[in-house]
Amino acid sequence: MDKIKVVCASCHSVNFIPKKESYAKANCGQCKHSLLDTKPFELTELSFDNAVVNSDLPVVVDFWAPWCGPCKMMGPVFEKVSAQFPLKARFAKVNTEQEQNLGATYNIRSIPTLIIYQNGVEVHRVSGAMDETNLSQLVKRFI
Template identity: 65%
Template structure:
């Protein structure tokens, strides 16, 4: 399966397994098991979503948004539950207004699940870790 490196954003081919002890990027040698959400911009959004065979979970947020700040720790904790099963990403709609407009983001936070480069699910409003886990698990 194709997996995008969370550090250098290069595409890696990884054998599909139930769990992994070790998986490193072929280009930068960073661990592909790093679950920290990556920041996406207009310049790399399409490349990451199109080249990922695992679901890409995107949080559209803004730094001034209270519910976004409240949900951020839950989003990171949820990401830790799905190494090489789902790629978590964030889009700052303040900086990336064109992406917010392209996806019709009307309220934040909004979570969009992309699978096979297509939007398959959307939910607006802050979610706790359990709700995020349940949402993501549906698309694995």
């Protein structure tokens, strides 16, 4: 059976799990946190590369800041859409106010900016807030 690499949102350990259409249960081998948890997780300069490079699933990263109005509107949409894709895509957030080096490294010029990574490589970028339908359709293109 094929296996996929999934990075735990809680402890950032890399897990190898059987590739299936759907999962009833999948827990991290290290911390036992559910890998089915779809809540977007925060990335820092220390955890970013591990989460993006070691994931066989597409990683959708929201670069945002707490003072940004469109980011505040996008936050609940991002979280709601993430719930539609357990172990199909991972959703993460980077607070560019706290992680300025990441914002500079990835050439973030406006926020919110969403970047989708596959196999550690940026495959799509879009700036500006999105509604639930458009974000969901965008993510489905990379699954």
